[in-house]
Ligand SMILES: Nc1ncnc2c1ncn2[C@@H]1O[C@H](COP(=O)(O)OP(=O)(O)OP(=O)(O)O)[C@@H](O)[C@H]1O
């Protein structure tokens with residue numbers, strides 16, 4: 001058997017990683033909940049945000065955590081613009097079109113990154129990446145702790161926006177009742193763009209929190225999006241608390257099954273969960289009935 | 291208040307409104323009556339900017355009305371749609387708040403108090419999800435949400451649809467009360483008898499055209515109408 005210390009450390013590490021996963025799932029579930037489509041460009045946007053963090057650090061020496069503030073704003077605006085100027089007009093109201101357009105955008109971004117940076121893997125070197133916090137008998141990686149805190153802050157912020165501001169309420173209104181919302185003078189196109197922008201901003205934050213301990217290459221998004229999609233299904237499509245709880249759970253499962261089954265089989269636990277959820281509770285933990 | 295001149299529109303090449311003329315004056319209740327599928331809801335959609343006109347003009351409050359729902363709401367033309375279209379995933383309070391998303395935001399608190407005075411039932415259920423309300427309560431919420439935008443003209447599309455006879459009675463009483471404060475109301479209904487009882491004037495629509503119009507009393511006494519709608 002494993003010593004309790006190792007087990008508890010695995011639990012802690014799982015939760016810390018899970019919070020970042022949750023942050024990546026947040027944008028996916030938000031866009032799904034409001035626009036009712038899976039954004040196929042999600043992974044590519046994450047990869048480009050990670051390259052942006054890497055670039056700011058390598059070229060200008062800007063700290064990844066500092067770059068979050070800038071990049072969240074930039075990616076919000078990019079997301080808003082892409083939805084308002086490209087996806088919205090090109091979709092002509094057909095959800096199927098939106099799917100194809102986001103797929104096209106993801107291919108475009110991935111190839112642009114490949115052309116610009118090649119397929120090499122890059123990372124940021126900093127001392128902070130290896131710094132550790134001692135909590136009793138446990139050793140916890142500081143950047144992961146920062147990542148955890150950052151994810152919780154962003155989730156809380158998003159929850160606040162959605163439940164307390166007119167913009168957030170308009171987003172929730174459009175998610176369920178587009179016609180009713182239009183008749184209140186809510187600009188549905190603006191709300192879609194706002195939602196897409198928020199999803200992209202969350203990815204930029206995730207990129208800034210990930211990069212100190214992770215690496216980037218043009219295809220990195222795919223791996224994260226597979227996990228994020230599992231989280232969205234587990235938590236319930238469109239649910240923000242569902243994404244957070246689902247993320248923490250998936251992080252936990254990944255970490256524990258990695259410990260018990262070995263690194264290479266760690267992901268198996270995630271896919272078992274995915275299939276179990278689909279079988280037992282297809283609407284997810286916090287999902288609304290159809 | 292509202293002046294509609296020979297508007298035509300439809301869906302994808304199929305013309306539904308074939309040249310409608312109609313007006314609503316200050317302080318009036320105007321009933322727009324007609325059987326299923328004659329184009330009443332289509333008319334409302336055209337007025338509130340959800341549906342573009344192919345020809346004709348809409349003048350509201352002395353100005354031409356810009357062809358978008360945002361412009362209609364900003365001008366104070368508020369449309370309470372058929373089927374209520376409330377936000378089921380949000381509380382009553384939030385539904386009302388969103389009523390003043392575009393117009394009347396500055397006096398949101400005061401207007402909400404007024405809505406709650408008009409509909410005490412809604413106050414008791416402030417935090418309840420709107421989707422769990424009964425049909426009658428949902429209709430009240432839809433009207434209350436419309437009132438939050440400080441309407442200069444309120445368009446009600448079949449407010450009595452799906453209500454029990456007792457509630458229908460209550461609904462028409464309420465419409466009369468809203469109008470007593472001077473609010474002009476365009477009442478779109480299939481419930482001919484009760485609508486004509488509270489309306490000042492009325493229009494009968496058939497097949498996308500106004501076939502009869504005049505004072506509510508004259509129309510109620512018209513032998514053709516009696517035959518067509520009341521089976522007398
Ligand atoms: N979105 C739409 N697309 C195509 N045709 C439509 C659409 N909405 C309504 N129609 C058609 O337009 C005609 C008028 O419909 P409308 O809803 O305006 O009728 P109505 O008078 O409101 O009827 P009811 O009393 O049943 O509500 C109908 O023949 C209907 O089939």
Ligand SMILES: [Mg+2]
Nearest residue numbers: 330331332372
């Ligand atoms: Mg109708």
